Amino acid sequence: MRVTAQRILTRHLWVGVDRGEDPTWPLHPAxxxxxxxxxxxxxxxxxxxxxFEFTGRRVETATFIGTRFIGAANFxxxxxIKHGHFHGARFEQGSGHFLGAWFGARVIFLxxxxxDKQAVFDGATFAGMTFxxxxxxGGGVSFEAARALSEFNQNWGSTRQWPEGWTERNLxxxxxxxxxxxxxxxxxxxxxxxxxxxxxxxxPDDRSTPAG
Numbered sequence: 001m002r003v004t005a006q007r008i009l010t011r012h013l014w015v016g017v018d019r020g021e022d023p024t025w026p027l028h029p030a031x032x033x034x035x036x037x038x039x040x041x042x043x044x045x046x047x048x049x050x051x052f053e054f055t056g057r058r059v060e061t062a063t064f065i066g067t068r069f070i071g072a073a074n075f076x077x078x079x080x081i082k083h084g085h086f087h088g089a090r091f092e093q094g095s096g097h098f099l100g101a102w103f104g105a106r107v108i109f110l111x112x113x114x115x116d117k118q119a120v121f122d123g124a125t126f127a128g129m130t131f132x133x134x135x136x137x138g139g140g141v142s143f144e145a146a147r148a149l150s151e152f153n154q155n156w157g158s159t160r161q162w163p164e165g166w167t168e169r170n171l172x173x174x175x176x177x178x179x180x181x182x183x184x185x186x187x188x189x190x191x192x193x194x195x196x197x198x199x200x201x202x203x204p205d206d207r208s209t210p211a212g
Contacts, residue, residue: 040059040060041059041060041061041062041063042059042061042062042063043062043063044062044063044064044067045063045064045065045066045067046065046066046067047064047067047068048067048068048070049067049068049069049070049073050070050071051070051071051072051073051094052069052071052072052073052074053072053074054073054074054075054078055074055075055076055077055078056076056077056078057075057078057079058078058079058081059078059079059080059081060081060082061080061081061082061083061084061085062080062083062084062085063083063085064084064085064086064089065085065086065087065088065089066087066088066089067086067089067090068089068090068092069089069090069091069092069094069096070092070093070094071092071093071094072094072095072097073091073094073095073096073097074097075096075097075098075101076097076098076099076100076101077099077100077101077102078098078101078102079101079102079104080101080102080103080104080107081104081105082104082105082106083104083105083106083107083108084103084104084106084107084108085108086107086108086109086110086112087108087109087110087111087112088110088111088112088113089109089112089113090112090113090115091112091113091114091115091117091119092115093115094115094117095114095115095117095118095119095120095139096112096114096117096119096120097120098119098120098121098124099120099121099122099123099124099180100122100123100124100180101121101124101125102124102125102127103124103125103126103127103128103130104127104128105127105128105129105153105156106128106129106130106131106153106156107126107128107129107130107131108131109131109132109135110131110132110133110134110135111133111134111135111136112132112135112136113135113136114135114136114137114138114139114141115136115138115139116138116139117138117139118139118140118141118142119137119139119140119141119142120141120142121141121142121143121146121202122142122143122144122145122146122180123144123145123146123180124143124146124147125146125147125148125149126146126147126148126149126160126202127148127149127152128149128152128153128156129152129153129154129155129156129157129160130148130160130161130162131157131160131161132161132162132163133161135163137163141163141166143166143202143203144178144180145177145178145179145180146201146202147177147199147200147201147202148160148168148199148200148201148202149198149199149200150170150197150198150199150200162202165204165205166202166203166204166205167202167203167204167205168200168201168202168203169200169201169203170197170200170201171194171195171196171197171199171200171201172195173194173195174194174195175194175195176192176193176194176196177192177196177199177201178201
């Protein structure tokens with residue numbers, strides 16, 4: 001019954017992965033999908049979710065405070081237009097997979113336990129304040145080709161809190177934003193000139209100096 005309820009709920013949040021033209025900033029309006037429920041504020045505080053599939057879903061706000069994700073938890077290409085709350089959430093027997101996800105005004109991973117699998121944020125977009133304070137990353141974390149909006153809403157703070165060992169930096173004058181997978185990318189190379197100041201790169205601390 002629990003898994004059936006998960007599927008019914010997430011079916012109505014599906015927007016797909018192929019968005020057509022690149023939505024650099026801000027995102028496109030809500031898609032015209034016949035089953036899509038726009039403006040949803042999802043609250044699954046304290047829930048136990050099994051093999052949670054959230055790929056290509058869109059919500060205004062999602063709250064997973066203290067939620068247990070058992071098995072795979074796939075948020076690839078998910079869109080959190082305003083806020084994503086993962087305070088104290090736990091990923092068990094599987095990884096937290098956020099490839100190509102979009103985080104809007106604020107995303108909070110305070111004391112989130114990602115277990116012993118690598119947390120994947122490759123190609124993700126952080127458009128607002130970001131908190132990873134106290135996150136447990138037993139399997140490490142990857143931010144390959146991830147980016148953050150340079151000028152963001154600072155109502156919740158002016159300095160993003162990345163996991164230990166990670167930071168953000170500007171592109172060098174002749175450097176382009178890297179592409180993780182061109183066909184799925186939200187920022188085709190032609191739309192971002194070298195040295196674009198709109199976005200910063202998420203990189204390990206030892207690579208914080210711009211190339212070139």
